[in-house]
Amino acid sequence: MENSNVAFGKVLASLRQSARLSQEELAERADIHRTYVSQVERGLKSPTLIVLFRLASALETTPSRILKQVEAKVSL
Template identity: 70%
Template structure:
């Protein structure tokens, strides 16, 4: 599944691990917020809050989310670095 990573009006900035990174990875994995939350053993609303930029996950949570998404934490962090113009 190809997922567009364009930002819509009303989306939060990329000052934290949030949309588009977290949501883009979840959608690319074909998971709903509920499915990702279940796999990461967290509450669904927490996934939503991360994606909307209302919460910033701890490093431990990044590792848990990466495992639940079937990826590695460095992939998530590398994408965030790119989005922030750091690479």
């Protein structure tokens, strides 16, 4: 069982790497700061709903697809 922030961070990092984006590129596309992307990927920060939607859009996916992957990593 993983912490939900850690699970979200791993999913985000995996999706970002699959899209061949740097943290800086993802941050720019999502209109958030690069250090915030780093903190989310390391499980130190929990994104707001608005940030989730921005990240999903930047990764050309949906928030529900991201959350489904996170849900699979976390035992609720």
